Amino acid sequence: MSTEVSAAERPLRGSGRELRGRSESASRKLRNTLATIVMWGAFLVALIPLIWIMWTVLSKGFSTMLDIVWWQKDQSGVGAAGFDKMIRGARHAIVGTLLMSIATSIIAVPLAVFTAIYLVEYGRGKLARAISFMVDILSGVPSIVAALFIYAVWVTTFGWRLMPVACSLALALLMIPVVTRSTEEMLKLVPNELRDASYALGVPKWKTIVKVVLPTSFSGILTGVLLGFARVAGETAPLLLLANYTPFLQQNLFSGNGMAALPTLINANVQFMSADKISADRVWGAACTLILIVLAINLLGRLVGRFTKVKN
């Protein structure tokens, strides 16, 4: 009886199942297609701000950069906004940005590289985990907090006057985690066989690190340093607190007269730019110079990374 019924129903049920199956697979296909469109779309949408920013900065600032005076002169003799008809130069700001970033690297890179060496070659157990944790925390410390900390130490506690090198100290706090992490990654990529071969020859551990491990990963470490350099060169917040803007070329990191940088050159002119075309030109010129310097160093870092001896 039951077989009869099921036999009678079978074709119907079967076709129903087939129908449902077909529409299910159609909706599955549709969803798959939709997902593909969404993924491509998200990527293309993300390119909009990148292209828009580059277009804005280049179209508004590049012509200012083409003038040789921009690279030769500083802003000395600058007049009140609206009355001064000359853009003048950004040499003081370009030099300041580079000097402070170089000083930052000199402070941060040795500490960061040694920290990475500790984490990869020496560190085990709780201490290594604590240090690794703190590197992560440091990489999340906002730049304004790093600046505030240096202000609290340098000015409030010790009563020293502000110098550009104080700003470099704050920037170093931001650079250390970047360089530590990238160096750590590179050191981990060095094959253990190289270390073992060196030990087998009776080379002490420290010499193995200095002569074998570091040279092998050198270009990778350099990539990290350049990316860190690019990051601090574009920072603004610590400059606002710690490096007083000056319109003059000033090359002494230990001077109390402040030091200009491209972000602070922008900041000094930005409030006038809606009313004064010359101020606007200075702002966009400095923004264009800054973005090109940062991108150039960034790309150089990636290029160096291509020639690394250890491959990920």
Next chain:
Amino acid sequence: MTSTGVSASDSLPGPDGSKPEGDNASTGRLGDRIFGGTATFAGLSVIAIVVLIGAFLVVQALPALTSNNANFLTSRDWQTSDPMRFGVLELLWTTVSTSLVALIIAVPFSVAIALFLTQYAPAWLARPAAALVDLLAAVPSIVYGLWGSIIVAPKIVPLQNFLQDYLGWLPIFKPVAGISNGATIFFVGIVLAIMILPIITALSREVFAQTPAAHKDAATALGATKWEMIRTAVLPFGKPGVISAAMLGLGRALGETIAVLYIISTLPGGTAWTWSLFNGGSTFASKIAADAAELTPGKSTGAYIAAGLVLFVLTFIVNAIARVIIERRKAFTE
């Protein structure tokens, strides 16, 4: 390698799948002791730096906090000259709301882009496409601030008007009088979303790329379409990584200074409280930066240092959570 300054490097195994060994190679010679000592000292100094940041901020904030006549956590006043009355409620709200708007926009986009880069993009496109997204992280934040405040802000007004017209009955989309030209929490959130997008994308990309091929093949062999394979194999595997990436992005958004300072319009004291995202305001970072020129060694600076301390604690918690999630995932996958 990415230029975002953060990475999941801790999940990278050594060359043979283990952590690099070599402890027993130390010979105890003088050179070894000096070199190893220097490395340990460098590592310890990183711990010291973080501890000192916290300690100095606490110590320098205390005098101002003790002579504060308002409740530091629940007051909206900001008067740093005597009699001091300052509180962080409004700064906290603006900071958190801008960052949450950024996160809500950035996370879906980042996940989709990371999936595109790891699962959809043809091989020739994947690398340059990833480099392009990373370039967004290389743009200095002051340029985001200029671009956002001068170029984009006026263009965002129609979108804001649209939201106000159709969703204005929601408290967060209520129109606010006097804030013009897109200088709002809402628009700051959008710009912050663009700024944290590359970080979240880079980390999500790393975890998606680590999905075991066996999981993906199994799904495909069962007849799953590509999207179903992603939903059943890639996304569950990458979920902790994405959450952790989102937390790191949130940390960045909380502390962003100059872009927020340039875009948002500050509120005069005594403005009526509103939950609306179309209001102006100041974040911790933008408040400190805005008054940077007026900082003098003295008690009034303590108020700003106290604000910085709250920001430090906030980012510390967010980053620690991100780290814990990544660690758990490592323990799970190993």
